[in-house]
Amino acid sequence: MKKNLKALKQVFLCYIIMTVLCGIIYPGIVTVIAQTVFPIQANGSIITITLRDGTCKDYGSALIAQEFTKPEYLIGRPMGTTNLSPVSKEQEKLVKERIDWWHSFDPDNDAEIPMDLVTASGSGVDPNITPAAAEYQVSRIARERSLSEYAIREIISKYTTGRFLGFWGEPAVNVLKVNLSLDGLL
Structure with missing residues (x-):
């Protein structure tokens, strides 16, 4: 009985220590670092x-996709994940x-549709598309907004990021x- 009580005390002490370490100290340290080093992302x-x-009005996250379906907007990748094999019938x-x-x-567009406009990303909430997918939509957006294709490309170019460190991604x-800029909000 005494051994069981001693073992129970050790288990309870380990539980308290791990709860404090993993439930309070570690999340606190990560939160402080994130708020200090990456406050916008955090x-x-x-x-x-x-x-x-x-x-002030919040319009969404720059890191999480928003769904746009109107022809005057740039449309992103399909939302949601499927976990389907790339070669499956589904x-x-x-x-x-x-x-x-x-x-x-967009029946007037006979260009080849970029793959990222017809396949979901791994996360299902990718906020970005490829420059090719954006270019595919330029003429439709220009027509719908009565703007030149050049003006649409300038806006797209402004919100296009290059490869990380010049070679990665x-x-x-x-x-x-891009859509906020098209609406004159950015």
């Missing part, structure tokens, strides 16, 4: 715009449905920032 990279009347069917949607959405266009 707070969700929220894009807040001050309106003409002086009020994935093939989804891609075909998305290709058909693009053809009905691919260039990316932030869909939310």
Whole structure:
């Protein structure tokens, strides 16, 4: 009985120590570091715009996709993940449905649809598309907004980031920032 009580005390002490370390100290340290080194990202990279009347409005996160479906906007990747094999029949069917949607959405565009417009990202909430996917949509946006294609490309260029450290990853266009700029908010 005495051994059981001693073992129970040790288990309880270990539980308290691990709770304090992993539940209070570690999250506290990570929060302080994140708020100090990466405050914008740690707070969700929220894009807040001050309106003409002086009020502020949050429009979304620069790091999490927003869904746009109107023709006057740049449209991002499909939302949600599927965990389907790239060569599965289900994935093939989804891609075909998305290709058909693009053809009905923008029937004047006979260019090849970039792959990132018909496949979801690994996270399902990728806020960026490739420059090719943005270029695919330029003529439609220009037509819908009665702007020149040059003006649309200038806005897209402004919100296109290059490769990380000049060699890692691919260039990316932030869909939310382009659309806010198209609306004259950025």
